[in-house]
Amino acid sequence: MRKLLSICLFLLLAHVITVKSLNPTLDDDVLGLIVFKADLQDPDGKLASWNEDDDSPCKWKGVRCNPRSNRVSDLVLDGFGLSGKMGRGLMQLKFLTKLSLAKNNLTGSIGVNLAQLASLRVIDLSGNGFSGPVPSNFFEQCGSLRSISLANNKFSGKIPDSLASCSSLGTLNFSSNQFSGLLPSGIWSLHGLRSLDLSDNLLEGEIPKEIEGLYNLREIRLRKNQFTGEVPDEIGACALLRSVDLSENSFSGALPTTLQQLSLCNNLNFHSNLFTGEVTEWIGELGRLQTVDLSNNMFSGAVPNAIGNILSLKALNISNNGFSGSLPASMVNCQNIESLDVSRNSLTGFLPTWVFQIGLQNILFSENKLTGSIYGALTSSIDISHQNLQVLDISHNALSGEIPSEIGSFTSLRFLNISKNALMGEIPETIGKLKALDFLDLSENQLNGSIPHEIGGATSLKDLILSRNSLDGNIPSSIGTCSSLTSLILSRNNLSGQIPVAMAKLSDLEYVDLSFNKLTGTLPKPLANLVHLVSFNVSHNQLQGELPAGAFFNTISPSSVAGNPTLCGAAVNKSCPAVLPKPIVLNPNSTGTDPETIPPTLTHKRILLSISALIAIGAAAFIVIGIIFITVLNLRVRSSMSRSAAAIPLSGGDFSSSPTTDTNSGKLVMFSGDPDFSTGAHALLNKDCELGRGGFGAVYRTVLGDGRSVAIKKLTVSSLVKSQEDFEREVKKLGKIHHPNLVALEGYYWTPSLQLLIYEFVSGGNLYKHLHEGEDEDGNRSSLTWNERFNIILGIAKSMAHLHQLNIIHYNLKSSNVLIDGLGEPKVADFGLARLLPMLDRYVLSSKIQSALGYMAPEFACKTVKITEKCDVYGFGVLVLEIVTGRRPVEYMEDDVVILCDMVRGALEEGRVDECIDQRLQGKFPAEEVIPVMKLGLICTSQVPSNRPDMAEVINILGLIKCPSSESQEEEESG
Template identity: 30%
Template sequence: MEAKLISPSYSVQLVRHHLRRLQQRRLSQLHPFQRLRPVSKLELLYLHKNKLVGSLPESLNMLENLTDLFVGNNSLTGPVRFGSANCKNLLTLELSYNEFEGGVPPELGNCSSLDALVIVSGNLSGTIPASLGKLKKLESLELFENRFSGEIPIEVWKIQSLSQLLVYQNNLTGELPLEMTELKHLKKVTLFNNGFYGEIPSALGVHSSLEEIDFISNKLTGEIPNLCHGKKLTVLNLGSNQLHGKIPTSIGRCKSIERPSPEFSQDHSISFLDFNTNSFEGPIPRSFGSSRNLSSINLSRNKLSGQIPSELGNLLGLGYLNLSNNLLQGSLPSNLSNCVNLERFDVGFNKLNGTVPSSYSAWKGLATLILSENLFTGGIPSFLPELVKLSDLQMGRNAFGGEIPSSIGSLQQLIYGLDLSGNGLTGELPDKLKDLIRLTRVNVSNNKLTGSLSVLGNLTSLLHADVSNNQFIGPIPEKLKNQSISDPASFSGNPNLCIPRSFPISNNSELSYCEDQSRRGRSGLSTWKIVLIAVLSSLFVLVLVLALVFICLRRRGGHEERPKKDAIVFTEEEGPSLLLNKVLAATDNLNEKHIIGRGAHGIVYRASLGSGEVYAVKRLIFASHIRANQSMMREIETIGKVRHRNLIKLEGFWLRKEDGLMLYRYMPGGSLYDVLHGVSPKEDVLEWSARYNVALGVAHGLAYLHYDCHPPIVHRDIKPENILMDSDLEPHIGDFGLARLLDGSTVSTATVTGTTGYIAPENAFKTVRGRESDVYSYGVVLLELVTRKRAVDKSFPDSTDIVSWVRSMLSSSSVDDMVSTIVDPVLADELLNSDLREQIVEVTELALSCTERDPARRPTMREVVKVLCDAQGLVRCPSGSVR
């Protein structure tokens, strides 16, 4: 038999082990289960990668001479009933890639000679039995990609012969015991994507020559101990935990040289290093430059500071370098150009400055270059066309300046994105951009670009273009017609941009038809007159504001604390405004009978002012809430600056001595929480099309906050209670009391904020907030729309939220069975439509993607909008539902 019959997922050790035994036996024919009869002398049974169905026959227990059993990659079901007094000669048991029920049978402890137990992706559940500790000769235990829970029994950690333990992607938990440090033969331990917690034992590796350690996506805490005692470590992955402190310099010196012969020597050193999404501080160790075998480094999403060490230029085999989302400063080391095998270079979201070294033109194989959110200057690098394999170029929010070079058009492999936003760029879009025929996304927003957008009409693969806040003129290309309807904000801030008459105009678009614009231009004032009027008007308003501030300060006698900058304060002595008088009269001076809601950040009243004008008045009492004033100012600072159809609009506000009032348009549909979980929910809102439109509307609103506001805004408390519905069932995001501006400063709080069930895993103990936390909360809302269950529902098992519940339900059922397990029964009739059913599946998959534990794996809200718009094509949307 040939090696190609064996799944590549298995370890090299097991493959060689198996092939050696096959060569010894030279077996040519094996029988399927239905023809199998007890054969007393049968030693090896190899039925890997067939189409076997049914359960594993218990008659296999009668084969007392059996040494190797391979039945992986079939369609076996039912419980695994294997392990008896007859299995004492069994050396290898491989049952992977089947659909078993139940767990690992405790009887396997009887197979005393077993040295390899491999049940990968076998749909097994329950706990790992302690009886496996009887397997004193076990070298390889591979149980990854199942649904095991609980702790690994201490008896297993005491198997002294254990060489590799692979149990990743389960639901295992517990602390890493000291017993694992006594395993002298342990070489490979992979525990990623579980729930292990506590500190990494300081003596790990002291008595063994560890080669691979992968603890990604757990809940480990503390500092990294010295793990390089045996100097054989090649993989060290500790990302997405809660580790802190400095990265030990010893890691870079974790290597040894073996000389099997005088002519040949082998360098053992780290090749893969992943510490992403922790709280590591201090500089990047220069000793990393000594690990000449390093091919992948991921230190993103930490608090690393200082400069990027030039010693990294010694890593000639480096293919992946991600240092994004840290506090790194200084310029980029020019000798990184020595890393000629680099495929991805990401230093986004730091404080790096200077120009990009021209020597980086040596990166001929580079596919992804991310320099976003730094302080780079010196113009768009002229060497970029030499990076012939570049497929994703992200340079937004820097200070490059200058014009867009026409040579950018020679980047024929650009597919995933070109982001040059927020760089103070001038001039027009080069005509050569039309050569980027594979480009799907372009962002040139927040610059000083001029001219027309006609070149974008030639980009045949373009899905989205953000040209907002520039000085473009003329019509939007036909290619961007759909986007002008679904995302008009991406064209905003260009007063002389217009829409061809063949386009429908979106309700929240600030653009007008080209004919109307030109007519106004001919009959209107000249440009210099408009500018003069604008300047004089601004001066008049400034003088008026200064006068009012001076009067206020005089009246207050200078004894009270002055109001904060930008705060408009109306004290009782000054008298309330006419509108406030009407509000107070309509609510009988904020009488309790007009209360329509209470929340963590205030009380909400309904105020009917007549003539169909109905408002919601949010009141924050400063004395009863220590941060009420701060919360109100934050809400004014954020929502007061934005306008979008899916965001609640602030109509006015008043700061008084004892409280603050904010005025919003009343939303007659109530909150999304009322719709889904209220006592008498509206049936029309519970139709799938209505739920889908809610999902799309909220996604549009969040995408606007994250990418079209400057600086961007993170809401930090997305949940159904904060999504309000108007009379047309259009959603509006509200309550910005916890929102933060991403203005370059660290976004943090002293305590964990948000609502239980909606807080992203990385924020359970940390305080830094980013766009990804909103994406996670949005994913939870999507799951509520699909299931109509609360984020933390009484029907879930103990300590389970909706994300864990959905994942556990889907792991035990096929996609087709998903409908009967998690989808709201109210949708049963609609699910008879296969297109609707497929759309619900896509939305559910999107929700699971948004709620990934690793923030880096979550989509952006712009990507969410695109997925939803694409999925919208699966059904015929009712008239008016398409944006």
């Protein structure tokens, strides 16, 4: 009895101990997963079911447990949208066999040695953002591991040598990372390995003979690395290989003949290496091959006849090699082949007829030495019921004959390129039956006749290229039914007649080249509605009349419309009755008596005294008289000012803050405060305190009694200024205008012969000096960053929009009138001063702001066009281009004058963007912002005022252009 009682007590104690130890063990899985979750961000709430109060995690989403032990066996969270780091909580899952976190946003390094989990068989961390090297000891205890994938991450450094410890490994995928250096030698001893994918890394070295140890290997992918040397003969020992991809490396030498031992192989990809030699008959032994890619190597010799024995072949690409001779006729046996690319070789003979008889989808024979007529080859297959041809490229050969009308029977054709041959005859009308065709290139042949009207039936066309032939007749209006067309290239033919209005229906058009033809008539006005145009070349035709008025045509390159003697518009530098002339340009280097003489390089060398010339001469004479008149007035003003200024005492008595009408003392009005001028009145007489001079007067800096600096503008238009009552009314209106990007007007001083405007003082100088003259402490020119420039552009736009909302036109916007404060913010000055004049005569006004060289809108030169806010938009556009390029609006050379708008427009049209951008910004600007900003500047400088956006629209456009990420990126670079 005593013995029995002892046994019962022992069993009871064992049960209690078992229960107590079992509960904490179950809690390990809950605790581990909760700790793992704490390091993650779960924006989609996929882990909402993970509750730390649960006794078991087996019902949690993504978690699977072993039904016997009730322990977590699988954790599969693929595509959960998780971010954050992979924490150590996973190390609590002692019975985990599969861990898959693929296709998430996890980052950081692998700080957890997962291989220490003794039960783990599968690790899949692919498709995340993990980075850094894999720890050298990561694989030291990975004997149980069967499959690991680290693909599509940012891992770097060497692949650890400890990988050789994974003796049971069957699948290894480290593709699409940044692994570098040599492969660990132990990798070739993983006898159980079935799949090896190391593609798209920076690995180097050679494939060793030890590859024969991978006798269980089914696929090997080493694509896109830096491997070198020859492929060893021992690869033939891997007899189970189904797929071999060694493409995009630097392998050299001949292909080993032992490859014929890979009788199960269905994919050979060796493209883009340095292989040489011939491909001999051994390839015919690989009877299961489906895809063969030997392209972009240096193979030579004939294409082996035995390739016709590979009846399973679906795709053959031997392009860009040195193969010669003819393709073997035995390939007619390859009835399953779908794609054949033999382009860029030295193949000779006729275009083989059998290629059109075996149901091919893609036929590419371009850039060879084929001769003879294409008629027989193309017509040999018209009765084949399984006609599947989609791509036919036989360009750049020496083929001749006519294009047969049977081409219309290839109803599945999407891509047809027969360019750069010696084809003759007309384009068959049946081309219009190709409803699926989206690319057609028949350029650089000897085709004649007209473009068939039936071409409109090819409604899927995106690219139509018929250039450099002898085509004549009209461009058919049916082209308008090809609604998907993006490129229309018909240059260098003998086409005549008018450009059809139906082209305006092609809303997706981007590239049009109709140059070097005999086209007549005017350009259809609706073409201006083609908003996606990038290039429109109609040069060297016989077109006449004016260019369409639209965003693209307002900035079209002059070279795109050259060679049309009777075409007019800004782009050809020839005025039309309804098109305004070029901007007024004053040449300070001119030696003539006319200050508005246009440089000789902008005029025709022959001077014809036509009616327009006489009008121009009369206008010039009128301007000269106006300038002489203004000059006399200015002399009188300066004389009067000198007398008035001399009467101002250095004390503050005359600058009483209480209004007075005493003409001897003058009237001082401050809009806020009660300043004491006693310490600064002398500034008006001190040349050293002068800040600058503009069209409306000189500006001086002075200090108030409270120590605050102000800027005082001494107006030089006294004799033109309105009466005191009108003057004060207008100035008080200006004093009520407040905006962060406008210089605040703080007060004024009045006498009949002297008027002063008192502004806030802006310490950073003007934008002109920052762009063209500024120097830092080391004597180098100051360099505004792109973000600083963009903010300046945006600030100017906001200030101008505010003024226009108040119906105030600036008239004199230029870089010297934009001040920069201590925080780098722009402040526009001199706004509203034109309202102080008795009348807004544009010639008087233009003479007062003639320092705004290149900023003046063209309507200043045309009396019949109303001056509106759009003249400010023009000046803003020029200012934008000046800020981006760092160049002045007009620059005079020894024998030329460069107008900034025209220079930028031409450079953008010709793809020379880098030439436009300020050299101080090179490599430190986001092109996705700079280029649209330049285009916005060009739109704002449209010759036609109605085509310019208003400033509110400009602000919206700038908001769409700005990328939030670029600012932080630039700050990181500068830091």
